[in-house]
Amino acid sequence: MSNFQEYTYELAELDRQFKTQNPTDVLQFCYNYFGNRLQQQRQYLWSQKQKAASQGLVLFPSADESAQEAQRKSIPQFKYTLSDNDPHTKHQALDSEDPQAKSTTEPAAGLFRTSFESSPFNTSAPTSKASLGPTDSVETAKPTSRSGFAASAAKTTMRINANRRTSVSAEALNPDTFGEDGWKPPVHQFTSEQLQRLNASVIKNFLFSQLDQESLKTIIFALEEKHVPQGFEIIKQGDEGDFFYVVERGSVDFYVNGQKVNSSGPGSSFGELALMYNSPRAATAIAQSECILWALDRMTFRRILLEGTSKKRTMYENFLKEIPVLKSLSSYERSKLADALNTETYTVGQNVVTEGEAGENFYFIEDGTADVIKQGQGVVTKLNKGDYFGELALLYDSPRQATVKASSTLKVVTLDKSGFQRLLGPAVEVLKLQDPTKH
Ligand SMILES: Nc1ncnc2c1ncn2[C@@H]1O[C@@H]2COP(=O)(O)O[C@H]2[C@H]1O
């Protein structure tokens, strides 16, 4: 594109955004628009340059080698000239791994009441329903989240990784640098009633179960309570990811290209993909009913939850693909299932489940063999890699119908009761059809 073409493109895009959003503060809107564009472009060029450098190519050659070397080491920063306290100015560099960038972008606490709040710039506001009003509980929390503008700005920015999933590990943040780079998680204040609710539901989310106490505490205090009305568009497909959400109450529907693909209820979470892969939002999320959500900012998600989550998804991805009973699950449903799995190992002769006892888990055999034994009948079935067991007690809320004993070293992947009820989707019908007591 020639400079002139680029210039006309930018003006046309600004014009389009302006007409869609109809801002009240014209200059501020233009300032924010170009600020974000410039910053995104600098970061994009920098990332391209790094990629090329890793393959021995030099992009944008400079005569001054030492300046080039210095540049290679740090992301060139574009700095805003307005004060950080400007309520319209919450920049995209929030996600930058560069500490300098963050120190210039964190808004002063208290300026933003809630990131869902209707603002002249917020195109994520519901199309037809009333906008979200801050609840008492929201107001008790000190918001440090993105402004409404950030959400709308996402639409105007160049899509760095549009429609492409980059590898998580390549982008993972280095835990060794925690604390050294100035990053601090948001710390909200909760009422005792809020803490009780968090304890009762949200904390039980699978993604949090892998965390040590310290990380769990960080996550909890970084959460922000959001109340959204029925019909509210929480996430828009194609937007940039800002928050990860856990549903405390209500349910959320997901649409990909206008088609409903999924829905999820209390205890579930969503909005992780864009944060994990630095990709645009993969689906639109709309509140099917009034919802209470807990939102976790992108940076805290990436710093604390990214590694464990991506490790689990990678670890179980291939295994789950091979299990016949799970063939009806979409790859996204398999990923969510992977989040909820754990591995246990049993030695020969050990019981995994015992006939007559209550059932808490469902099992897939990852490696090894097991015998299914019924009192008075002996071994009724032998199980191998890829087989499952323990579904009957969970399907029918009944005691275990048989004992399952390891007949060699046995590695099993476990799914607890709540995951079984929420994450197996269409596979539950297949499990019912294959009930071994009926064959
Ligand atoms: N079938 C699906 N495909 C993609 N995303 C889905 C699907 N079902 C639910 N989602 C959620 O919708 C979210 C939209 O934002 P993210 O892409 O960040 O993360 C996505 C998932 O958490």
Ligand SMILES: Nc1ncnc2c1ncn2[C@@H]1O[C@@H]2COP(=O)(O)O[C@H]2[C@H]1O
């Ligand atoms: N013939 C069988 N009768 C009962 N349970 C069986 C049989 N064959 C395999 N099983 C598995 O053994 C498991 C014992 O725990 P559950 O009853 O939860 O679920 C049972 C089935 O998954």
